[in-house]
Amino acid sequence: xxxxxxxxxxxxxxxxxxxxxxxxxxxxxxxxxxxxxxxxxxxxxxxxxxxxxxxxxxxxxxxxxxxxxxxxxxxxxxxxxxxxxxxxxxxxxxxxxxxxxxxxxxxxxxxxxxxxxxxxxxxxxxxxxxxxxxxxxxxxxxxxxxxxxxxxxxxxxxxxxxxxxxxxxxxxxxxxxxxxxxxxxxxxxxxxxxxxxxxxxxxxxxxxxxxxxxxxxxxxxxxxxxxxxxxxxxxxxxxxxxxxxxxxxxxxxxxxxxxxxxxxxxxxxxxxxxxxxxxxxxxxxxxxxxxxxxxxxxxxxxxxxxxxxxxxxxxxxxxxxxxxxxxxxxxxxxxxxxxxxxxxxxxxxxxxxxxxxxxxxxxxxxxxxxxxxxxxxxxxxxxxxxxxxxxxxxxxxxxxxxxxxxxxxxxxxxxxxxxxxxxxxxxxxxxxxxxxxxxxxxxxxxxxxxxxxxxxxxxxxxxxxxxxxxxxxxxxxxxxxxxxxxxxxxxxxxxxx
Numbered sequence: 001x002x003x004x005x006x007x008x009x010x011x012x013x014x015x016x017x018x019x020x021x022x023x024x025x026x027x028x029x030x031x032x033x034x035x036x037x038x039x040x041x042x043x044x045x046x047x048x049x050x051x052x053x054x055x056x057x058x059x060x061x062x063x064x065x066x067x068x069x070x071x072x073x074x075x076x077x078x079x080x081x082x083x084x085x086x087x088x089x090x091x092x093x094x095x096x097x098x099x100x101x102x103x104x105x106x107x108x109x110x111x112x113x114x115x116x117x118x119x120x121x122x123x124x125x126x127x128x129x130x131x132x133x134x135x136x137x138x139x140x141x142x143x144x145x146x147x148x149x150x151x152x153x154x155x156x157x158x159x160x161x162x163x164x165x166x167x168x169x170x171x172x173x174x175x176x177x178x179x180x181x182x183x184x185x186x187x188x189x190x191x192x193x194x195x196x197x198x199x200x201x202x203x204x205x206x207x208x209x210x211x212x213x214x215x216x217x218x219x220x221x222x223x224x225x226x227x228x229x230x231x232x233x234x235x236x237x238x239x240x241x242x243x244x245x246x247x248x249x250x251x252x253x254x255x256x257x258x259x260x261x262x263x264x265x266x267x268x269x270x271x272x273x274x275x276x277x278x279x280x281x282x283x284x285x286x287x288x289x290x291x292x293x294x295x296x297x298x299x300x301x302x303x304x305x306x307x308x309x310x311x312x313x314x315x316x317x318x319x320x321x322x323x324x325x326x327x328x329x330x331x332x333x334x335x336x337x338x339x340x341x342x343x344x345x346x347x348x349x350x351x352x353x354x355x356x357x358x359x360x361x362x363x364x365x366x367x368x369x370x371x372x373x374x375x376x377x378x379x380x381x382x383x384x385x386x387x388x389x390x391x392x393x394x395x396x397x398x399x400x401x402x403x404x405x406x407x408x409x410x411x412x413x414x415x416x417x418x419x420x421x422x423x424x425x426x427x428x429x430x431x432x433x434x435x436x437x438x439x440x441x442x443x444x445x446x447x448x449x450x451x452x453x454x455x456x457x458x459x460x461x462x463x464x465x466x467x468x469x470x471x472x473x474x475x476x477x478x479x480x481x482x483x484x485x486x487x488x489x490x491x492x493x494x495x496x497x
Contacts, residue, residue, distance in 0.1 A: 001075060003086075005062040010161040011089045011139040019058045024090035026056040028097060029128075035097075035121050041408075042078055046070035047432040049408060073435035088128065089139040096124040143173040143491035154180040164491060173491035186331040193469050196220040199495075201469040202483055206331025207274050210467050221471045225277065226483035228466040230376035232329055233273065233336035235458040237322065237372045240402035240415055246316045247371070250303070252418070257455035259297035260322075263347045264340060265289040270461055273335045277466075281459035294347045303348075312348040321350040324372045327361035333374045336460060340374075368401055399457045424450045473497055 009017040029035050030043060031053065044051035045068040055067040068075070079086070094100040096109070098120040106120045115122045127138060136146050141163065144156040156178040164172045181198065183189045186206050192198050193205070194212060196219030205213075213223040237257070241248050250256060266287055270278045280287045298304070303312040303320055312320045322344060324337045334355060341351035351372075356364070364370050375398075398404070400421065405414030407425045424447060431443035468483045476492045 001067075002059075002063065002065045005064075006163060007062050009141060009163050011092075011141060012145050012159045012161055013089070013092065013139040014161060015089060015091050015139065017087070017089075017141060018061045019064045020061075021088050021090045022064050022086050023056060023058055024093070025086055025088040026054075028090075028099060029088065029093075030054075030085075032099075035124065041429075044068075045072060046429075047072055047074065048429060049410065071433055071435045073437075073440060074432040087141055092137075092139050093124065093128055096120065096127050144178060150182075152182050154182065156180065162491065166492075174494040186328050193221070194219065196471070198469065199471040199474045200477070202466075202485075203330055205467045205469060207277065207464070207466055208331060208335065210275060210277075213467055213469065220473070221469055224468040224470060224479065224483075225465045226468050226480065228464040229482050229484045231278070231332070231461050231464045232376050233269075233332050233374050233460045234376055235336075235340055235372065235460060236375050236399045237457065238368070238370050238398075239400050239456075240368065241371045242368055243371055246314050246318070247320070250301070250314050250320060253301045254454060255297040255301040256303070257458070259294040259301070259347065260344060260349070261455055261458050262288065262290045262297070263294040263349075264343050264458070264460070266460060269336060269339050272339060273332055274461060274464060277464065278461040279463040281462045287459070291347055298347060298349070306348055309350075310348055311345075311350040319350050321352070322372045324351065324353040324374070325356060325361065325364055325370050326353070326373045326375075327356060327358040329358075330466075337374050340460075420450065420454050421456075424454075424456075 005017070005019065005022075011017055030039065039053055041047050041049045041051065043054045045054070048070075052069045057065045057067065059065065066075075096106070098106065101120075103118065103120070106123065107117055110117060110119055110123045113123050113126055136149060138146070141159070141161075143159055143162050143164070145159055146154065147157045148155040158173050158176050162172055166172060181192060183192065189201065190206060190209050190212065193201055194216035196216075198221075210223065210225075217223060237251055237260075239248065239252055241251075266280045266289065270276060270280070298312060302315060305313045307313060307319055314320045322341075324341065326333045326337060328334055334353065337353040341353055344351045361373075365373065400417065402415040403417035403421050406416055407414075407422065427443050427447050427450065431440050431447065434440050434443070466483060468477075470477045473495050475494050475496050476489075478488055481487050
Protein backbone atom coordinates (compact mmCIF):
# COMPACT_ATOMS: atom_id res chain seq x y z
CA UNK A 1 0.00 0.00 0.00
CA UNK A 2 1.49 3.36 -1.02
CA UNK A 3 0.48 6.46 0.95
CA UNK A 4 0.86 10.07 -0.18
CA UNK A 5 0.81 12.55 2.71
CA UNK A 6 -0.47 16.12 2.49
CA UNK A 7 2.56 18.34 2.06
CA UNK A 8 2.84 21.21 4.52
CA UNK A 9 0.70 19.62 7.22
CA UNK A 10 1.69 20.36 10.79
CA UNK A 11 0.94 18.99 14.21
CA UNK A 12 -0.82 21.25 16.67
CA UNK A 13 2.55 22.27 18.17
CA UNK A 14 3.65 23.62 14.78
CA UNK A 15 6.07 20.81 13.92
CA UNK A 16 5.97 19.31 10.44
CA UNK A 17 4.11 16.03 9.89
CA UNK A 18 6.27 13.90 7.58
CA UNK A 19 7.35 10.32 6.98
CA UNK A 20 9.85 10.75 9.82
CA UNK A 21 6.87 10.53 12.18
CA UNK A 22 5.51 7.46 10.40
CA UNK A 23 8.92 5.77 10.62
CA UNK A 24 9.11 6.53 14.34
CA UNK A 25 5.69 4.96 14.87
CA UNK A 26 6.72 1.81 13.01
CA UNK A 27 10.33 1.35 14.12
CA UNK A 28 10.32 2.78 17.64
CA UNK A 29 6.79 2.02 18.81
CA UNK A 30 5.18 -0.83 16.88
CA UNK A 31 8.35 -2.89 16.26
CA UNK A 32 10.00 -2.09 19.59
CA UNK A 33 9.50 -5.15 21.80
CA UNK A 34 9.72 -3.09 24.99
CA UNK A 35 6.89 -0.82 23.88
CA UNK A 36 4.96 -3.54 22.01
CA UNK A 37 5.85 -6.97 23.49
CA UNK A 38 3.35 -8.78 21.30
CA UNK A 39 2.65 -7.49 17.81
CA UNK A 40 -1.04 -7.97 17.12
CA UNK A 41 -2.55 -9.59 14.06
CA UNK A 42 -3.65 -6.17 12.80
CA UNK A 43 -0.04 -5.41 11.86
CA UNK A 44 0.85 -8.80 10.39
CA UNK A 45 0.46 -10.34 6.96
CA UNK A 46 -2.92 -11.91 6.29
CA UNK A 47 -4.12 -10.30 9.53
CA UNK A 48 -2.92 -13.45 11.28
CA UNK A 49 -1.11 -13.63 14.61
CA UNK A 50 1.34 -15.98 12.86
CA UNK A 51 1.84 -13.71 9.85
CA UNK A 52 5.03 -11.84 8.99
CA UNK A 53 5.17 -8.30 10.47
CA UNK A 54 4.25 -5.36 8.28
CA UNK A 55 7.18 -3.67 6.57
CA UNK A 56 7.67 0.07 6.04
CA UNK A 57 9.56 1.66 3.17
CA UNK A 58 10.03 5.44 3.26
CA UNK A 59 10.17 6.85 -0.27
CA UNK A 60 10.59 10.53 0.53
CA UNK A 61 9.40 13.10 3.08
CA UNK A 62 5.76 12.66 2.06
CA UNK A 63 5.52 9.17 0.55
CA UNK A 64 5.78 5.75 2.16
CA UNK A 65 4.76 2.18 1.49
CA UNK A 66 3.72 -0.59 3.84
CA UNK A 67 3.97 -4.18 2.72
CA UNK A 68 2.70 -7.64 3.63
CA UNK A 69 3.73 -11.06 2.38
CA UNK A 70 0.11 -12.24 2.19
CA UNK A 71 -3.18 -10.56 1.14
CA UNK A 72 -4.72 -8.21 3.68
CA UNK A 73 -7.97 -6.92 2.26
CA UNK A 74 -9.24 -5.07 5.36
CA UNK A 75 -6.04 -3.10 6.05
CA UNK A 76 -7.36 0.23 4.77
CA UNK A 77 -10.58 -0.26 6.71
CA UNK A 78 -8.52 -0.78 9.86
CA UNK A 79 -6.91 2.62 9.41
CA UNK A 80 -10.29 4.39 9.43
CA UNK A 81 -10.99 3.50 13.08
CA UNK A 82 -10.44 6.49 15.36
CA UNK A 83 -7.17 8.29 14.72
CA UNK A 84 -4.83 6.54 12.30
CA UNK A 85 -1.81 5.22 14.24
CA UNK A 86 0.48 6.56 11.54
CA UNK A 87 -0.25 10.07 12.83
CA UNK A 88 2.27 10.22 15.68
CA UNK A 89 4.34 13.28 16.64
CA UNK A 90 7.83 11.79 16.94
CA UNK A 91 9.38 15.01 18.23
CA UNK A 92 6.98 15.10 21.18
CA UNK A 93 7.13 11.39 22.04
CA UNK A 94 10.91 11.00 21.82
CA UNK A 95 11.25 12.92 25.09
CA UNK A 96 9.52 9.97 26.84
CA UNK A 97 11.27 7.18 24.90
CA UNK A 98 14.19 5.32 26.48
CA UNK A 99 16.08 5.09 23.19
CA UNK A 100 16.11 8.87 22.78
CA UNK A 101 16.18 10.28 26.34
CA UNK A 102 18.51 9.24 29.17
CA UNK A 103 17.11 7.66 32.33
CA UNK A 104 18.31 10.50 34.58
CA UNK A 105 15.89 12.72 32.71
CA UNK A 106 13.12 10.13 32.42
CA UNK A 107 12.98 8.77 35.99
CA UNK A 108 11.60 11.94 37.65
CA UNK A 109 8.80 12.01 35.04
CA UNK A 110 8.21 8.28 35.52
CA UNK A 111 7.91 8.70 39.30
CA UNK A 112 5.61 11.69 38.95
CA UNK A 113 3.34 9.66 36.68
CA UNK A 114 3.07 6.92 39.32
CA UNK A 115 5.14 4.21 37.61
CA UNK A 116 8.11 2.21 38.89
CA UNK A 117 11.62 3.56 38.32
CA UNK A 118 12.88 2.70 34.86
CA UNK A 119 9.43 1.99 33.36
CA UNK A 120 9.77 4.54 30.60
CA UNK A 121 7.55 2.52 28.25
CA UNK A 122 4.59 2.95 30.63
CA UNK A 123 5.21 6.68 30.79
CA UNK A 124 5.36 6.76 27.00
CA UNK A 125 2.13 4.78 26.71
CA UNK A 126 0.31 7.23 28.96
CA UNK A 127 1.27 10.07 26.65
CA UNK A 128 0.27 8.71 23.27
CA UNK A 129 -3.30 7.40 23.29
CA UNK A 130 -4.93 9.63 20.70
CA UNK A 131 -8.26 7.78 20.55
CA UNK A 132 -8.95 8.03 24.26
CA UNK A 133 -6.99 11.09 25.29
CA UNK A 134 -7.12 11.93 28.99
CA UNK A 135 -3.93 13.99 29.30
CA UNK A 136 -3.32 17.44 27.93
CA UNK A 137 -0.34 18.29 25.74
CA UNK A 138 -0.43 15.54 23.11
CA UNK A 139 0.08 17.19 19.70
CA UNK A 140 -2.22 15.96 16.96
CA UNK A 141 -3.80 16.96 13.66
CA UNK A 142 -7.41 16.93 14.90
CA UNK A 143 -9.57 20.08 14.89
CA UNK A 144 -9.48 20.38 18.71
CA UNK A 145 -6.89 19.86 21.45
CA UNK A 146 -7.59 18.73 24.99
CA UNK A 147 -6.34 21.66 27.10
CA UNK A 148 -7.79 20.83 30.54
CA UNK A 149 -9.21 17.71 32.15
CA UNK A 150 -10.87 17.61 35.57
CA UNK A 151 -13.39 15.46 37.42
CA UNK A 152 -16.39 17.52 36.30
CA UNK A 153 -15.23 19.50 33.28
CA UNK A 154 -12.89 19.26 30.31
CA UNK A 155 -11.91 21.92 27.80
CA UNK A 156 -10.92 21.55 24.17
CA UNK A 157 -9.36 24.40 22.16
CA UNK A 158 -9.16 24.81 18.40
CA UNK A 159 -6.00 23.55 16.72
CA UNK A 160 -4.27 26.61 15.19
CA UNK A 161 -2.61 24.37 12.57
CA UNK A 162 -5.68 22.38 11.52
CA UNK A 163 -5.39 21.61 7.82
CA UNK A 164 -8.97 22.14 6.61
CA UNK A 165 -10.59 25.34 5.30
CA UNK A 166 -14.12 26.05 4.13
CA UNK A 167 -15.15 27.04 0.61
CA UNK A 168 -14.38 30.70 1.34
CA UNK A 169 -10.88 29.87 2.59
CA UNK A 170 -11.67 30.31 6.30
CA UNK A 171 -9.67 27.95 8.46
CA UNK A 172 -11.62 25.40 10.43
CA UNK A 173 -12.81 24.78 13.07
CA UNK A 174 -15.13 27.76 13.48
CA UNK A 175 -15.63 27.41 17.25
CA UNK A 176 -12.67 28.46 19.40
CA UNK A 177 -13.35 26.46 22.55
CA UNK A 178 -15.54 23.55 23.61
CA UNK A 179 -16.45 22.91 27.25
CA UNK A 180 -17.47 19.37 28.18
CA UNK A 181 -19.49 18.77 31.34
CA UNK A 182 -18.75 15.43 33.00
CA UNK A 183 -21.77 14.25 34.98
CA UNK A 184 -22.11 11.37 37.41
CA UNK A 185 -25.18 9.74 35.87
CA UNK A 186 -27.87 10.00 33.22
CA UNK A 187 -30.28 11.75 35.57
CA UNK A 188 -27.80 14.56 36.17
CA UNK A 189 -27.35 14.92 32.41
CA UNK A 190 -31.11 15.09 31.93
CA UNK A 191 -31.41 17.97 34.40
CA UNK A 192 -28.72 19.90 32.53
CA UNK A 193 -30.41 19.22 29.19
CA UNK A 194 -33.95 20.25 30.11
CA UNK A 195 -32.61 23.41 31.74
CA UNK A 196 -31.12 24.40 28.38
CA UNK A 197 -27.56 24.38 29.69
CA UNK A 198 -25.95 22.30 26.93
CA UNK A 199 -25.41 22.77 23.20
CA UNK A 200 -25.05 19.12 22.25
CA UNK A 201 -25.79 15.81 23.96
CA UNK A 202 -25.94 12.31 22.52
CA UNK A 203 -24.59 9.54 24.74
CA UNK A 204 -25.92 10.56 28.15
CA UNK A 205 -29.49 10.75 26.90
CA UNK A 206 -32.25 8.39 27.96
CA UNK A 207 -34.72 7.17 25.32
CA UNK A 208 -37.40 6.98 28.01
CA UNK A 209 -36.94 10.70 28.63
CA UNK A 210 -37.86 11.76 25.08
CA UNK A 211 -41.27 13.15 26.20
CA UNK A 212 -39.52 15.13 28.95
CA UNK A 213 -36.96 16.51 26.51
CA UNK A 214 -39.73 17.49 24.11
CA UNK A 215 -41.73 19.16 26.86
CA UNK A 216 -38.83 21.47 27.75
CA UNK A 217 -37.71 22.48 24.27
CA UNK A 218 -38.79 26.03 25.07
CA UNK A 219 -35.52 26.31 27.01
CA UNK A 220 -33.63 26.68 23.75
CA UNK A 221 -32.92 23.30 22.19
CA UNK A 222 -34.28 20.70 19.76
CA UNK A 223 -34.83 16.97 20.35
CA UNK A 224 -33.91 15.16 17.16
CA UNK A 225 -34.50 11.47 16.60
CA UNK A 226 -31.63 9.83 14.73
CA UNK A 227 -30.52 6.29 14.01
CA UNK A 228 -28.20 4.94 16.67
CA UNK A 229 -25.09 3.07 15.53
CA UNK A 230 -25.65 0.53 18.31
CA UNK A 231 -27.91 -0.16 21.26
CA UNK A 232 -26.64 -0.53 24.80
CA UNK A 233 -29.42 -3.02 25.44
CA UNK A 234 -27.73 -6.14 24.02
CA UNK A 235 -27.50 -8.94 26.60
CA UNK A 236 -24.05 -10.47 27.03
CA UNK A 237 -23.67 -13.55 29.21
CA UNK A 238 -20.10 -14.43 30.12
CA UNK A 239 -19.76 -18.01 28.90
CA UNK A 240 -16.22 -18.16 30.31
CA UNK A 241 -16.99 -16.80 33.78
CA UNK A 242 -14.70 -17.95 36.58
CA UNK A 243 -17.34 -17.28 39.22
CA UNK A 244 -18.98 -20.73 39.18
CA UNK A 245 -17.84 -23.69 37.00
CA UNK A 246 -21.24 -25.41 37.21
CA UNK A 247 -22.98 -22.19 36.19
CA UNK A 248 -20.59 -21.73 33.26
CA UNK A 249 -21.14 -25.34 32.13
CA UNK A 250 -24.89 -24.83 32.32
CA UNK A 251 -24.71 -21.63 30.31
CA UNK A 252 -22.58 -23.28 27.61
CA UNK A 253 -25.50 -25.59 26.81
CA UNK A 254 -26.96 -24.16 23.60
CA UNK A 255 -30.49 -25.14 24.64
CA UNK A 256 -30.21 -22.87 27.68
CA UNK A 257 -29.19 -19.87 25.58
CA UNK A 258 -31.95 -20.58 23.07
CA UNK A 259 -34.46 -20.75 25.91
CA UNK A 260 -33.28 -17.47 27.43
CA UNK A 261 -33.79 -15.78 24.07
CA UNK A 262 -37.25 -17.30 23.54
CA UNK A 263 -38.32 -16.16 27.01
CA UNK A 264 -37.98 -12.49 26.05
CA UNK A 265 -40.96 -10.46 24.89
CA UNK A 266 -39.01 -8.04 22.72
CA UNK A 267 -42.13 -6.24 21.50
CA UNK A 268 -42.89 -5.30 25.10
CA UNK A 269 -39.30 -4.16 25.71
CA UNK A 270 -39.39 -2.04 22.55
CA UNK A 271 -42.58 -0.32 23.72
CA UNK A 272 -41.64 -0.02 27.40
CA UNK A 273 -38.00 1.05 27.07
CA UNK A 274 -37.67 2.48 23.56
CA UNK A 275 -41.18 3.98 23.25
CA UNK A 276 -41.70 1.94 20.08
CA UNK A 277 -38.67 3.51 18.37
CA UNK A 278 -36.87 0.23 17.54
CA UNK A 279 -37.34 -3.10 15.74
CA UNK A 280 -36.73 -6.72 16.77
CA UNK A 281 -33.22 -8.00 15.93
CA UNK A 282 -32.70 -9.54 12.52
CA UNK A 283 -29.53 -11.52 13.15
CA UNK A 284 -31.05 -14.21 15.34
CA UNK A 285 -34.14 -16.22 14.35
CA UNK A 286 -35.09 -16.91 17.96
CA UNK A 287 -36.42 -13.39 18.47
CA UNK A 288 -39.98 -14.63 18.87
CA UNK A 289 -41.61 -14.76 22.30
CA UNK A 290 -42.47 -18.34 23.24
CA UNK A 291 -42.50 -19.18 26.96
CA UNK A 292 -43.67 -22.76 26.35
CA UNK A 293 -40.73 -23.46 24.03
CA UNK A 294 -38.37 -21.80 26.51
CA UNK A 295 -39.62 -23.95 29.38
CA UNK A 296 -39.34 -27.08 27.27
CA UNK A 297 -35.71 -26.37 26.32
CA UNK A 298 -34.75 -25.61 29.93
CA UNK A 299 -36.30 -28.90 31.05
CA UNK A 300 -34.44 -30.77 28.29
CA UNK A 301 -31.17 -29.18 29.42
CA UNK A 302 -31.54 -30.75 32.88
CA UNK A 303 -32.96 -27.70 34.63
CA UNK A 304 -36.28 -29.42 35.35
CA UNK A 305 -35.96 -29.36 39.15
CA UNK A 306 -37.15 -26.30 41.08
CA UNK A 307 -36.88 -24.89 44.58
CA UNK A 308 -39.72 -23.73 46.81
CA UNK A 309 -39.87 -20.40 44.99
CA UNK A 310 -40.26 -22.07 41.60
CA UNK A 311 -36.70 -21.25 40.51
CA UNK A 312 -34.79 -23.86 38.52
CA UNK A 313 -31.88 -25.78 40.07
CA UNK A 314 -28.54 -26.68 38.49
CA UNK A 315 -26.96 -30.13 38.69
CA UNK A 316 -25.34 -29.24 42.04
CA UNK A 317 -28.70 -28.32 43.58
CA UNK A 318 -28.00 -24.58 43.55
CA UNK A 319 -30.47 -22.14 41.98
CA UNK A 320 -29.71 -21.22 38.37
CA UNK A 321 -29.36 -17.45 38.67
CA UNK A 322 -28.12 -14.85 36.19
CA UNK A 323 -26.87 -11.73 37.99
CA UNK A 324 -26.46 -8.60 35.88
CA UNK A 325 -23.80 -6.04 36.73
CA UNK A 326 -23.80 -2.83 34.74
CA UNK A 327 -23.09 0.88 34.69
CA UNK A 328 -25.42 3.47 33.20
CA UNK A 329 -24.20 5.23 30.08
CA UNK A 330 -27.43 6.16 28.27
CA UNK A 331 -30.20 5.10 30.63
CA UNK A 332 -31.49 2.15 28.61
CA UNK A 333 -29.25 -0.41 30.32
CA UNK A 334 -31.12 -0.57 33.64
CA UNK A 335 -34.69 -0.82 32.29
CA UNK A 336 -33.63 -3.40 29.70
CA UNK A 337 -31.86 -5.42 32.39
CA UNK A 338 -34.89 -5.23 34.68
CA UNK A 339 -37.27 -6.31 31.90
CA UNK A 340 -35.03 -9.22 30.92
CA UNK A 341 -34.63 -10.33 34.54
CA UNK A 342 -38.39 -10.33 35.10
CA UNK A 343 -39.05 -12.33 31.93
CA UNK A 344 -36.41 -14.91 32.84
CA UNK A 345 -37.94 -15.30 36.28
CA UNK A 346 -41.24 -16.08 34.55
CA UNK A 347 -39.60 -19.28 33.18
CA UNK A 348 -37.95 -20.15 36.49
CA UNK A 349 -34.53 -18.54 36.02
CA UNK A 350 -33.73 -16.23 38.90
CA UNK A 351 -32.01 -13.02 37.91
CA UNK A 352 -30.96 -9.73 39.45
CA UNK A 353 -29.64 -6.35 38.34
CA UNK A 354 -26.87 -4.43 40.10
CA UNK A 355 -25.79 -0.94 39.06
CA UNK A 356 -22.21 0.03 39.91
CA UNK A 357 -19.98 3.03 39.30
CA UNK A 358 -18.46 3.08 35.82
CA UNK A 359 -14.82 2.48 36.83
CA UNK A 360 -15.83 -0.41 39.08
CA UNK A 361 -17.85 -1.89 36.24
CA UNK A 362 -14.82 -1.76 33.96
CA UNK A 363 -12.65 -3.36 36.64
CA UNK A 364 -15.14 -6.20 37.17
CA UNK A 365 -15.48 -6.88 33.46
CA UNK A 366 -11.74 -6.57 32.82
CA UNK A 367 -11.05 -9.15 35.55
CA UNK A 368 -13.58 -11.62 34.05
CA UNK A 369 -15.68 -11.40 37.22
CA UNK A 370 -18.97 -10.56 35.49
CA UNK A 371 -21.64 -13.12 34.65
CA UNK A 372 -24.07 -10.97 32.67
CA UNK A 373 -24.37 -7.39 31.47
CA UNK A 374 -26.05 -5.26 28.87
CA UNK A 375 -23.72 -3.66 26.37
CA UNK A 376 -23.56 -2.85 22.67
CA UNK A 377 -22.53 -4.82 19.62
CA UNK A 378 -21.39 -3.11 16.43
CA UNK A 379 -21.39 -6.04 14.05
CA UNK A 380 -24.29 -5.00 11.73
CA UNK A 381 -22.47 -1.94 10.37
CA UNK A 382 -18.73 -2.58 10.74
CA UNK A 383 -17.79 -6.22 10.18
CA UNK A 384 -14.34 -5.33 8.85
CA UNK A 385 -13.18 -3.40 11.90
CA UNK A 386 -11.40 -4.55 15.01
CA UNK A 387 -14.39 -3.66 17.17
CA UNK A 388 -15.27 -7.31 17.63
CA UNK A 389 -18.01 -7.55 20.25
CA UNK A 390 -19.63 -10.19 18.05
CA UNK A 391 -16.66 -12.55 18.49
CA UNK A 392 -16.18 -11.87 22.21
CA UNK A 393 -13.40 -9.37 22.71
CA UNK A 394 -10.64 -10.25 25.15
CA UNK A 395 -11.32 -7.35 27.48
CA UNK A 396 -14.53 -6.12 29.08
CA UNK A 397 -18.12 -6.22 27.88
CA UNK A 398 -18.06 -9.58 26.18
CA UNK A 399 -19.49 -13.08 26.23
CA UNK A 400 -16.24 -15.08 25.89
CA UNK A 401 -13.06 -13.24 26.96
CA UNK A 402 -11.17 -16.43 27.84
CA UNK A 403 -12.03 -18.10 24.55
CA UNK A 404 -10.85 -14.98 22.74
CA UNK A 405 -7.55 -15.05 24.65
CA UNK A 406 -7.07 -18.75 23.86
CA UNK A 407 -7.56 -18.23 20.15
CA UNK A 408 -5.42 -15.09 19.96
CA UNK A 409 -2.55 -16.66 21.92
CA UNK A 410 -2.53 -19.95 20.03
CA UNK A 411 -3.74 -21.79 23.11
CA UNK A 412 -1.17 -20.38 25.53
CA UNK A 413 -3.71 -18.28 27.48
CA UNK A 414 -7.40 -18.46 28.31
CA UNK A 415 -9.70 -21.46 28.00
CA UNK A 416 -10.14 -23.76 25.00
CA UNK A 417 -13.40 -22.91 23.23
CA UNK A 418 -15.85 -25.21 21.45
CA UNK A 419 -15.35 -25.97 17.77
CA UNK A 420 -18.18 -23.64 16.72
CA UNK A 421 -16.42 -20.65 18.25
CA UNK A 422 -13.11 -21.60 16.61
CA UNK A 423 -14.96 -21.81 13.30
CA UNK A 424 -16.37 -18.30 13.85
CA UNK A 425 -12.90 -16.89 14.50
CA UNK A 426 -11.40 -18.69 11.51
CA UNK A 427 -14.09 -17.27 9.23
CA UNK A 428 -13.40 -13.82 10.62
CA UNK A 429 -9.67 -14.21 9.99
CA UNK A 430 -10.30 -15.14 6.37
CA UNK A 431 -12.85 -12.34 5.91
CA UNK A 432 -10.41 -9.74 7.20
CA UNK A 433 -7.57 -11.08 5.05
CA UNK A 434 -9.23 -11.69 1.70
CA UNK A 435 -9.00 -9.10 -1.04
CA UNK A 436 -11.99 -10.70 -2.77
CA UNK A 437 -15.05 -8.63 -1.82
CA UNK A 438 -17.48 -11.33 -2.91
CA UNK A 439 -15.73 -13.89 -0.70
CA UNK A 440 -15.67 -11.42 2.18
CA UNK A 441 -19.43 -10.92 1.92
CA UNK A 442 -19.98 -14.68 1.75
CA UNK A 443 -17.92 -15.17 4.91
CA UNK A 444 -19.74 -12.39 6.72
CA UNK A 445 -23.10 -14.02 5.96
CA UNK A 446 -21.73 -17.33 7.25
CA UNK A 447 -20.50 -15.61 10.41
CA UNK A 448 -23.93 -14.14 11.05
CA UNK A 449 -25.43 -17.61 10.62
CA UNK A 450 -22.90 -19.01 13.11
CA UNK A 451 -23.85 -16.28 15.60
CA UNK A 452 -27.56 -16.98 15.11
CA UNK A 453 -27.17 -20.76 15.37
CA UNK A 454 -25.13 -20.62 18.57
CA UNK A 455 -26.79 -17.66 20.33
CA UNK A 456 -23.40 -16.45 21.56
CA UNK A 457 -25.16 -13.42 22.97
CA UNK A 458 -28.79 -12.30 23.04
CA UNK A 459 -29.71 -9.36 20.82
CA UNK A 460 -32.71 -7.35 21.97
CA UNK A 461 -33.37 -4.66 19.36
CA UNK A 462 -32.24 -3.24 16.01
CA UNK A 463 -32.80 0.08 14.24
CA UNK A 464 -33.03 2.16 17.41
CA UNK A 465 -33.95 5.81 17.05
CA UNK A 466 -32.44 7.80 19.88
CA UNK A 467 -32.55 11.42 20.99
CA UNK A 468 -29.89 13.89 19.90
CA UNK A 469 -30.09 17.18 21.80
CA UNK A 470 -29.00 20.25 19.81
CA UNK A 471 -29.27 23.82 21.10
CA UNK A 472 -30.97 26.40 18.89
CA UNK A 473 -27.75 28.40 18.68
CA UNK A 474 -25.58 25.51 17.45
CA UNK A 475 -25.58 25.37 13.65
CA UNK A 476 -24.36 22.95 10.97
CA UNK A 477 -25.17 19.85 13.03
CA UNK A 478 -26.16 17.22 10.44
CA UNK A 479 -29.71 15.90 10.40
CA UNK A 480 -30.46 12.33 9.45
CA UNK A 481 -27.85 9.64 9.07
CA UNK A 482 -26.30 7.94 12.06
CA UNK A 483 -25.91 9.85 15.31
CA UNK A 484 -22.23 9.15 15.98
CA UNK A 485 -19.39 11.59 16.43
CA UNK A 486 -17.52 10.41 13.32
CA UNK A 487 -20.48 11.43 11.13
CA UNK A 488 -20.85 15.00 12.40
CA UNK A 489 -17.84 16.92 10.98
CA UNK A 490 -17.80 18.95 14.20
CA UNK A 491 -15.16 21.32 12.82
CA UNK A 492 -18.04 22.78 10.74
CA UNK A 493 -20.23 23.64 13.75
CA UNK A 494 -20.73 27.32 14.50
CA UNK A 495 -22.60 29.45 17.04
CA UNK A 496 -25.40 31.76 15.92
CA UNK A 497 -26.58 33.94 18.80
